[in-house]
Amino acid sequence: MKYPKLRELKEAIISLFSKPYTLPYPKGEFKPFTGYRGKPVVDEDNCVGCETCANVCPPNAIVFSDNTETGIRTITRDYGQCIFCGQCEEHCITGKGVKLSDELFDLSCLDRSVLVEKQERELILCDNCNAIITTRDHMRFIYDKLGPIAYSSVLNLSMLNQRLKITKSDDTDLEITDELRRKNVFNVLCPNCNRKVQVKILS
Ligand code: SF4
Ligand code: SF4
Structure with missing residues (x-):
């Protein structure tokens, strides 16, 4: 039988008397730190449906489809594909159309379709x-x-x-x-x- 090294033994004893490094979530409350990047949240009053965020989204979590028959643009945001990079917030032309929130772990779900959001905007043809x-x-x-x-x-x-x-x-x-x-x-x-x-x- 191998004996633990002295350094490992010391670390084990220290950790017995120190606070945990991980959060107790979901058992306890989740407190996001400053600059935390969670689920992007759209502000309907300040999103103009310009397509910029779709063009900069690395995993294509944001897609647009235009219907010239109905004159409607549909913006689909699939947060199941989002990597929380913040590019959509950084490049939003209005500066307020989408902001990263402090929701993240709450995105866990069994049905991925609940993570898809849609918006509609009128087109000029x-x-x-x-x-x-x-x-x-x-x-x-x-x-x-x-x-x-x-x-x-x-x-x-x-x-x-x-x-x-x-x-x-x-x-x-x-x-x-x-x-x-x-x-x-x-x-x-x-x-x-x-x-x-x-x-x-x-x-
Ligand atoms: S969130 Fe910003 S960049 Fe994206 S469509 Fe809306 S206004 Fe344009
Ligand atoms: S945070 Fe990044 S991955 Fe998520 S929707 Fe915005 S640009 Fe796309």
């Missing part, structure tokens, strides 16, 4: 080709950030017209029929269609 421009909340965030300068963009002016109902959406003068015309500069157009109209205006 091109009146001509139905291409996705961005979400309406994202565009509003840009207005607020830029102030009046935002209206130097013809797209934003057309959206302002639409919002203030200066032109009606069913206005036959603005209807895009077979091809884009100069008057269609007042429609909500994607950059590609807008470029075609601008070329017509200049020619």
